Amino acid sequence: MYKKKLAIFAIIMASLLVATSALVAVSSYTTRANLTQNAIAQSLLQEHLLLSSVSYRLFKQLTDELIFGAGANQAEVRNKRKIIQASLLRITELETKQREALGEQVTKGSVEDTQALEQLLDSIIRDFRAIITDHNQSDLTKESRLQYLLEVTIDNQFREAINAAVNRQSTVVTYLDAKIEATNQSILIYSIILATLSVPVVIYGCYWLLGILYQPLQSIRMAAESVATGNYDYRIPRGFDKEFDDIATAFNTMAEALNQQKQQEKQYQQQLEFEVSQRTTDLTKANNQLRQNESARREFLADISHELRTPITIIRGESQVTLRQQADNDALRETLEIVLEQSLALSKLVDDLLFVARTESGNLRVSAAKHDIHEFVAEVQKRSNAMVASKPIQIALNTHISMETAVFDDERISQVLLILLDNAIKHSPSNSQINVDVMSNNAALTFTVTDSGPRDG
Secondary structure: OHHHHHHHHHHHHHHHHHHHHHHHHHHHHHHHHHHHHHHHHHHHHHHHHHHHHHHHHHHHHHHHHHHHOOOOOOHHHHHHHHHHHHHHHOOOOOHHHHHHHOOOOOOHHHHHHHHHHHHHHHHHHHHHHHHHHHHEEEEHHHHHHHHHHHHHHHHHHHHHHHHHHHHHHHHHHHHHHHHHHHHHHHHHHHHHHHHHHHHHHHHHHHEEEEHHHHHHHHHHHHHHHHHHHHOOOOOOOOOOOHHHHHHHHHHHHHHHHHHHHHHHHHHHHHHHHHHHHHHHHHHHHHHHHHHHHHHHHHHHHHHHHHHHHHHHHHHHHHHHHHHHHHOOOOOHHHHHHHHHEEEEHHHHHHHHHHHHHHHHHHHOEEEEEEEEHHHHHHHHHHHHHHHHOOOOOOOEEEEEEOOOEEEEHHHHHHHHHHHHHHHHHHHHOOOOOOEEEEEEEEEEEEEEEOOOOOOOO
């Protein structure tokens, strides 16, 4: 499993990190310890050199006191002795720490020789004091004792002792320097070995992880791109780690579901297109049928208008001819008048039907000619008065014109005005008034019909 492989890689990396950290910690501790010991050794060496220098200056001052008399340089002598005592204490303290750190084998004789050196210094100072304070001895004896003290005790014993201490401490310093150098070399070698082992392991581990990640991630990327372009048939191959196989299974399931939805959507779309096509065909047929019906209706209106107009015209003509003749029978005359009246009404109805049919068919013909406006208005008023003979309604005709003649189709305008007046008469209450206003504006005529009926909803 990929999780297990990651865990193995993490353990290896952690082990390398722990090893590196341990190496750094050990190197740091060892270096710090070596530097501390080297500082102690250097301090000891400086103390020995200081002790040697101060001791020789003390010896010189004591010699001067012996030669030039007591009381010379007493303050400096006491100061030098204090410095020597402090230096010996410091040397003893540092040599004890050095022996604890390095062991007795490396620091063999250091503590013991320091004690002997301290005793030797005390002995030399006592000899100086003894020579200085002994006033009973002869000058030759004093000189002989001083010569022995300077040549044997100081030049031989003390010089050898202090040089031995300095050489011994120099050896310790050299040993520590060599130890530090060896430690640094060891750290460098261990670092090189660790880096030599770690770098290939890290490189191989990263390459290994990239190898087991690249192929499944590449397969997932290709699958996502295929699905994004609408190819729902693409499937991610299996055979990788369990985690990637789980992702592949989930992705393939999703792709299958999307493919099924796409197929269903395609079926629904085909069904919808079929139904739309079917409905379109039905609507086209119904529309064609309506057009045919409408055409038939228009043709029927035109035909019936023509068919009715001919006999009505004959009846009206014969009735008018008969009425113009002298008839003795009043009943016959009354009948003919009724026939004429009804034929006129039928003729008006037929004219209206013919007007509607021509308007709907687009065949309405307008015959414009020059007419007298006052005569046209008088004719309209005459016809409108005949229309209100059976209903107590008054029609008021108001003219506001500035011209005598105009070009228009008197038959069509009269027909439209009579239709408007007929509608106004039907919807106006009894004992009301209908106003017809005729106004001229430049070369145009405006007819306005105003009734007292209810407003349109």
